Amino acid sequence: MGGADITPLVADGRQLIDSYGEGRFRIAGLVHAGSVLVLPERVEPWPVTEAAEVTFASLAPVTEEEPPPEILLVGCGKSFGPAPAGLGAALRQAAVALEWMDTGAACRTFNVLLAEERRVAAALIAVD
DSSP states (O other): OOOOOOOOOOOOOOEEEEEEETTTTETTEEEEEEEEETTTTTEEOOOOOOOGGOGGGGGGHHHHHOOSSEEEEESSSOOOOOOTTTTHHHHHEEEEEEEEEHHHHHHHHHHHHHHOOOEEEEOOOOOO
């Protein structure tokens, strides 16, 4: 008996996260070193290496999207910690809901929401 394929079905050109770890991500078949911002149609490098560096300004490529994503998943690293004070409120002002979680959970959640055709983005801190 063969194994079941559990990869979610997504539209062509969407940035499905294939894997993460060792300081990089494999997204839509391409390897990206370091932290990244993932939008449905593109991936950008993100110069953030720890949760304390996540600011509204560092998320500008996401919040300036037209239309903005309805949900922003922030993968804050290997372990879960609190979001910086005021970040959720600032994102709400930009009509973006913040979901703060560890990087692994953010990768998995991004793929599920992408498969559901939700307007989602992810800001992912690379983990070893």
